[in-house]
Amino acid sequence: MKRILKIDPKQGVADPDGRIVWYDCKDIGVEGKGWEQTESFYDRLPAKARHTVPGAVWDLSHDSAGLCVRFSTDSASIQVRWTLLKDSLAMAHMPATGVSGVDLYVRHASGRWQFAGNGQPVAVSNTATFLTSPGKPCLLYLPLYNGVKSVEIGIPKEHHLATTRERRKTVVFYGTSITQGGCASRPGLAATAIVGRELDVSVINLGFSGNGRMESEMADLLAELDPTLYVLDCLWNMQPNRVTERIEPFVRKLRGAHPGTPILLAEDSSFANATPTEKGRLLRAVREQLMREGIGGLHFLSNEGMLGNDSEGTVDRCHPNDVGMMRQAAVFAAALIPILRSSK
Numbered sequence: 001m002k003r004i005l006k007i008d009p010k011q012g013v014a015d016p017d018g019r020i021v022w023y024d025c026k027d028i029g030v031e032g033k034g035w036e037q038t039e040s041f042y043d044r045l046p047a048k049a050r051h052t053v054p055g056a057v058w059d060l061s062h063d064s065a066g067l068c069v070r071f072s073t074d075s076a077s078i079q080v081r082w083t084l085l086k087d088s089l090a091m092a093h094m095p096a097t098g099v100s101g102v103d104l105y106v107r108h109a110s111g112r113w114q115f116a117g118n119g120q121p122v123a124v125s126n127t128a129t130f131l132t133s134p135g136k137p138c139l140l141y142l143p144l145y146n147g148v149k150s151v152e153i154g155i156p157k158e159h160h161l162a163t164t165r166e167r168r169k170t171v172v173f174y175g176t177s178i179t180q181g182g183c184a185s186r187p188g189l190a191a192t193a194i195v196g197r198e199l200d201v202s203v204i205n206l207g208f209s210g211n212g213r214m215e216s217e218m219a220d221l222l223a224e225l226d227p228t229l230y231v232l233d234c235l236w237n238m239q240p241n242r243v244t245e246r247i248e249p250f251v252r253k254l255r256g257a258h259p260g261t262p263i264l265l266a267e268d269s270s271f272a273n274a275t276p277t278e279k280g281r282l283l284r285a286v287r288e289q290l291m292r293e294g295i296g297g298l299h300f301l302s303n304e305g306m307l308g309n310d311s312e313g314t315v316d317r318c319h320p321n322d323v324g325m326m327r328q329a330a331v332f333a334a335a336l337i338p339i340l341r342s343s344k
Contacts, residue, residue: 066205144181179207
């Protein structure tokens with residue numbers, strides 16, 4: 001059931017000249033958070049994880065990858081202003097528009113989400129103007145490799161803002177830098193974001209650059225969530241011995257907490273089009289062993305087609321560019337559709 005809730009204008013703060021009223025996205029509602037008890041509102045892990053997960057994972061949990069805001073307005077344009085956590089706006093192989101920018105999508109009558117514009121960061125504090133379609137659902141994606149201290153949406157004072165409350169199936173993606181969104185040029189072009197739009201599901205992005213290593217502490221945290229589906233895509237960050245040591249207990253932990261929740265095990269993408277990869281063979285063996293022991297609901301996703309066969313899908317033979325992200329999203333979506341259809 002979908003509910004459209006108008007935001008009380010009293011929740012907004014007007015500019016000194018009174019022309020634009022600003023609404024804090026905390027009040028509008030942020031999608032993609034797995035936990036409410038976070039140290040900072042836009043963190044991806046709960047505050048208690050500071051003392052349990054590796055330090056690098058904790059640091060990366062402050063990045064706002066996958067977080068988004070759903071809203072609508074009767075205004076033909078909006079402004080967005082956001083304040084970043086880090087003054088490092090870009091990386092050598094990933095532009096500032098993806099690392100630290102924001103993306104706006106608008107859903108039209110056809111049901112398709114259409115890119116409306118990117119907020120291009122120039123400093124820690126930024127403001128961008130976007131054209132919208134009055135009354136149409138909007139989706140604002142937050143930065144992939146930077147965090148945010150605040151995000152606000154501004155509309156002319158004579159207009160209104162509304163938020164959407166709708167029950168959607170939820171998919172948790174746990175993985176690496178590729179899951180986090182490296183190296184999409186914009187937040188909305190991360191493969192997980194594309195999948196979310198294509199399948200109309202809520203996505204919790206738990207990608208941690210260089211640190212998707214399936215520690216037992218992460219298994220405990222993921223087991224606290226109650227999604228429709230888990231996707232585990234960590235092979236790029238794991239040595240072969242870790243694949244055989246860690247995936248089995250990780251899956252057992254999730255299955256013990258959620259006996260009926262499907263789990264999709266993904267093979268690592270391959271620039272060389274190797275299928276299976278070395279670690280992919282090990283992952284297949286782990287899955288087969290678990291299934292022989294009667295653990296059901298374990299699905300496997302081959303890397304075939306994730307990057308295409310023309311060598312144009314990455315920036316560095318590993319991280320997908322926008323072309324690679326779209327190809328990877330298509331492979332994941334095709335695998336998720338039948339699983340989601342059969343799940344409660």
